[in-house]
Every structure is written in structure tokens, then in C-alpha cells.
Amino acid sequence: MRITVSSPAKINLFLDITGKRSDGYHLINTVMQSVSLYDDVTVSLDEDGSGIKVSCTDHDIPCDSTNTAYVAAEKFFEYTKLPMQEVNIKIKKRIPSGAGMAGGSTDAAAVIFALNNLLKAGLSVEEMAEIGEEVGADVPFCIYGGTMSASGIGTILSPLPDMPNCNILVVKPEIKISTKEAYEKSDSIGYESIRAADTLVNAVCNGSVKGIADELYNKFEEVMNIDETEKIKEKMKSFGALGAVMTGSGSAVYGIFDNKDDAEDCENVLKDSYDNIYVLHPVTKGPEQTSGGILNLF
Numbered sequence: 473m474r475i476t477v478s479s480p481a482k483i484n485l486f487l488d489i490t491g492k493r494s495d496g497y498h499l500i501n502t503v504m505q506s507v508s509l510y511d512d513v514t515v516s517l518d519e520d521g522s523g524i525k526v527s528c529t530d531h532d533i534p535c536d537s538t539n540t541a542y543v544a545a546e547k548f549f550e551y552t553k554l555p556m557q558e559v560n561i562k563i564k565k566r567i568p569s570g571a572g573m574a575g576g577s578t579d580a581a582a583v584i585f586a587l588n589n590l591l592k593a594g595l596s597v598e599e600m601a602e603i604g605e606e607v608g609a610d611v612p613f614c615i616y617g618g619t620m621s622a623s624g625i626g627t628i629l630s631p632l633p634d635m636p637n638c639n640i641l642v643v644k645p646e647i648k649i650s651t652k653e654a655y656e657k658s659d660s661i662g663y664e665s666i667r668a669a670d671t672l673v674n675a676v677c678n679g680s681v682k683g684i685a686d687e688l689y690n691k692f693e694e695v696m697n698i699d700e701t702e703k704i705k706e707k708m709k710s711f712g713a714l715g716a717v718m719t720g721s722g723s724a725v726y727g728i729f730d731n732k733d734d735a736e737d738c739e740n741v742l743k744d745s746y747d748n749i750y751v752l753h754p755v756t757k758g759p760e761q762t763s764g765g766i767l768n769l770f
Contacts (some may be wrong), residue, residue, distance in 0.1 A: 473590050474516035476615070478616060479582035479759040481509040481573040482610070482754075483640065483719040483726055485676075486669040487690045487745070489658045497625045498655055503669055503676070504610075505635050506617040507752040509642070511575065512564040512762070513541065513582035517590055521558025530565040540607055544580035547606045548587045552595070566749045572692075572720020574610045578759070581614035585759040594652040601629075619676060621669060635754040636679045639735040642706050642726040644748035649696060649722040657695040667691075685715030685728040693718040698712025701725055704742070711738035724748075 486503040495500065515529040524545045526535040533539065537546075545559045561583060567575035584603050586664030588595045595603075596689060597615060604611030609626035619632040675683025693701060698718075705716040706723045712734035735751050741748050 476671040479578040515586035518558035540576040540580040543699035577610035688717040
């Protein structure tokens with residue numbers, strides 16, 4: 473038995489850090505959006521075997537028990553109390569790692585989704601999201617997909633109307649940003665000044681692409697103040713981007729365009745300097761079963 477699932481990346485339309493709990497977890501206020509860049513995750517089962525095996529087309533990604541897809545399989549069997557089988561997970565990566573686009577989290581979501589289908593566990597989306605919360609803070613959103621606001625540590629989710637269609641140019645520079653360092657810099661500044669996402673949420677509800685673009689915000693971008701991020705944003709705006717911002721803790725930067733030709737013109741210029749560059753659009757769903765497999769890639 474096997475199933476292949478396509479699971480989308482996410483971007484943050486808004487991200488503020490609002491405090492820090494006594495257990496060290498940070499509190500955030502964010503609006504997340506699924507976008508049309510997918511990892512394909514094939515999960516197969518062997519009733520006569522045991523253990524979890526992960527392989528990935530990106531050889532820089534560890535495939536041991538630290539991989540979020542591996543952890544997701546463990547948590548699925550713990551939650552459902554179904555008999556453990558041999559689980560083979562094969563990941564075809566398209567979402568760049570270290571981008572702030574939830575590549576690892578969406579792979580975990582795909583595994584939970586796939587196992588629920590393969591084993592006919594009958595879990596609701598809410599129950600799958602509960603499992604996802606045990607894996608990582610972004611996984612519940614990746615289970616749902618679409619457009620959602622989130623608070624707490626990122627797991628208190630509220631659905632929003634679908635983001636209006638637009639063109640989203642994403643650039644992932646080679647620079648690496650330490651999430652730990654980014655949070656530490658935010659801590660050093662403190663949380664006296666907190667921004668509200670209300671205006672951006674209203675723009676989403678009103679279906680205004682320009683209104684959304686005008687309100688893009690990322691606290692990590694503000695506290696890290698990276699020159700290359702600013703250069704990419706300025707280049708995007710020079711080609712007509714309505715707004716541009718870093719996503720997550722980085723390092724990917726995206727711009728929102730209402731004109732696809734402008735986005736593609738900007739892509740053609742920036743791809744001389746960057747390998748990971750994509751013209752995407754908003755999507756309304758999380759993981760979906762797809763026909764065929766990717767086993768022949770390994």
C-alpha cells in the first residue's frame with residue numbers, strides 16, 4: 473500500500489512576536505498563506521515489517537529520527553494506537569530548506585494525511601492537526617492550508633477568506649538565518665510595541681490584493697535588518713511589486729504582483745543571482761492525494 477501526497481509551502485503575510493512564555497516558547501501573531509510550491513511525499517506500508525525509514529531528494533536534509541516526517545509517523549501511531557508497521561517515507565523536495573516556508577512542517581503534514589488515508593483511521597482534520605501540534609508549531613496550519621491567522625505559539629488557528637489570486641515572486645538567497653538568534657534579538661528589543669494584524673486581515677476579508685501588500689510585515693525582518701533582504705525587496709518593487717517582505721524567520725523574500733508579466737520580468741533578472749526563485753500563487757488547501765508515485769526517483 474502506498475500513497476503520494478502533494479503538500480504546499482506557506483508564507484507569512486504578517487508576523488509579529490508578542491512575548492515569551494516561562495517555558496521558553498515565544499508567542500506570535502501571524503497570518504499564514506499556502507502557496508503553489510509543493511513537496512511530494514510518498515508513504516508506503518509493510519505489515520510484516522517495523523520501523524520508520526525516510527529518504528529525500530535533498531541530501532542536505534537529515535533522514536534520521538530528527539526529520540519532521542519521521543516524527544510525524546511516530547506521533548500518528550502514538551495518537552491512534554494502531555499497530556505499528558514498517559513505514560517508508562520518500563520525499564521529493566521542491567520547497568527550499570532554511571527558507572521560512574514550512575518545508576519540514578508541510579512534509580510532516582503530508583505524512584499524517586497519508587497515514588490517515590492508508591490505514592483508514594478516520595481522523596478529522598482537527599484530529600490530524602492535534603497530532604501535528606506534537607510535531608511542530610507550523611504543522612497544524614499545514615494540515616489545514618489556505619489562509620489563516622494564528623496566535624499563541626502559532627497553533628491557535630482561525631480561518632480567513634481565501635486570499636485573492638495574485639502573483640507571488642519568491643526568492644531564497646543563500647544566506648542562512650538562525651531562528652534562535654532572531655528570537656534572541658527580538659527578546660533584546662522587548663515587547664513594549666506590538667503591531668496588530670487587523671488592517672491586513674480586513675484587506676484579506678475585502679479581497680484587496682493592494683490592501684494586503686500595503687500591510688505586509690515581519691518582525692524577524694525588522695530585528696535582523698539584513699542588507700540582502702532589502703536589496704531583493706527594492707528590486708521587486710522596482711519591477712512593480714505592490715509590497716515585499718521576508719517570510720518566517722527567513723531567508724526567503726517574496727513580493728506580491730498584480731501583473732504576472734512584471735513578476736516574470738523580475739524573475740528573469742533575479743535568476744542571474746539566485747538559484748531558488750519561483751512565481752507562485754495562493755492556494756486554498758493543504759495536503760492532497762495525487763496520482764502516481766515518486767518511487768522511481770530513488
